[in-house]
Amino acid sequence: MPTSTDTDVIRLDSLSMLYPTKSGGTVQALDDVSLSVRSGEFISIVGPSGCGKSTLLRIIMGLSRQTSGTVTFGSSEETHRNQLGMVFQQPLLLPWRTVRKNLMISPDLHHTRDAATLEKAESLLVMLGLEEFGDRYPNELSGGMQQRVGIGRALMHDPRILLMDEPFGALDAMTRDQMGLDLLEIWDQDRKTVLFVTHSIPEAVLLADRVVVMTPRPGRLADVVDVSLPRPRRLENINTPEFGEIVAHIRKLLDSEHSAH
Numbered sequence: 682m683p684t685s686t687d688t689d690v691i692r693l694d695s696l697s698m699l700y701p702t703k704s705g706g707t708v709q710a711l712d713d714v715s716l717s718v719r720s721g722e723f724i725s726i727v728g729p730s731g732c733g734k735s736t737l738l739r740i741i742m743g744l745s746r747q748t749s750g751t752v753t754f755g756s757s758e759e760t761h762r763n764q765l766g767m768v769f770q771q772p773l774l775l776p777w778r779t780v781r782k783n784l785m786i787s788p789d790l791h792h793t794r795d796a797a798t799l800e801k802a803e804s805l806l807v808m809l810g811l812e813e814f815g816d817r818y819p820n821e822l823s824g825g826m827q828q829r830v831g832i833g834r835a836l837m838h839d840p841r842i843l844l845m846d847e848p849f850g851a852l853d854a855m856t857r858d859q860m861g862l863d864l865l866e867i868w869d870q871d872r873k874t875v876l877f878v879t880h881s882i883p884e885a886v887l888l889a890d891r892v893v894v895m896t897p898r899p900g901r902l903a904d905v906v907d908v909s910l911p912r913p914r915r916l917e918n919i920n921t922p923e924f925g926e927i928v929a930h931i932r933k934l935l936d937s938e939h940s941a942h
């Protein structure tokens with residue numbers, strides 16, 4: 682059981698997930714995952730392919746229902762969904778809508794378009810460095826810019842918690858590094874709580890306060906590693922011995938879990 686405090690925004694208690702298979706059996710994706718996430722924390726989640734990282738975010742988001750265990754938001758389980766924003770690996774933009782109108786998808790769907798939501802979209806365009814591109818269509822943007830729109834869309838309703846599932850996985854290495862730093866800048870403005878899934882250990886360490894390391898399927902928590910490097914973080918941090926030590930420690934954890942299976 683995780684130790685809970687007043688500032689916890691998400692608490693996972695003994696989460697397990699079994700998926701039914703077509704042959705009538707089951708696949709266990711998660712096994713007894715417990716974690717407390719504090720308000721404003723940036724948590725990265727790493728683990729081998731198929732260990733249940735996406736499943737974990739989908740359960741928190743409410744897109745999947747766990748087989749057992751509980752997810753608690755703040756002090757209650759209710760009305761949490763509008764506190765959550767999710768960013769996927771593919772930004773899933775509507776190609777026939779401009780950038781501005783892609784940001785407005787949710788207000789348009791929920792008939793909440795008003796002066797405040799339009800103003801929010803404009804301020805996000807500025808924050809994301811896309812003010813020149815509001816009237817452009819997704820196919821006129823680079824991959825990094827498209828992903829920025831995806832992040833903007835998740836931020837439209839000002840969620841307290843941002844769930845990010847390999848958001849930079851489809852980007853080239855340089856764009857990816859820059860996007861990580863941009864994300865930290867956005868995060869620094871109002872310190873949302875972030876859960877960030879990635880396959881890159883250096884990216885996980887560069888961004889996070891803590892890195893959750895998962896075992897191969899069924900995903901359990903191998904360890905939760907503190908990253909006490911000073912902020913603001915910069916790419917130069919990657920070359921420091923402290924950074925290298927944390928990365929090596931996580932790599933070792935993943936390797937030992939891999940060989941134990």
Ligand SMILES: Nc1ncnc2c1ncn2[C@@H]1O[C@H](COP(=O)(O)OP(=O)(O)OP(=O)(O)O)[C@@H](O)[C@H]1O
Nearest residue numbers: 700701708710729730731732733734735736737898
């Ligand atoms: N809807 C589903 N039905 C059946 N099995 C599923 C379903 N979704 C995921 N799984 C299985 O559950 C396990 C965990 O999948 P999940 O996508 O959560 O892993 P992941 O860690 O995010 O993987 P990756 O890093 O490759 O994206 C996998 O074995 C996968 O095949």
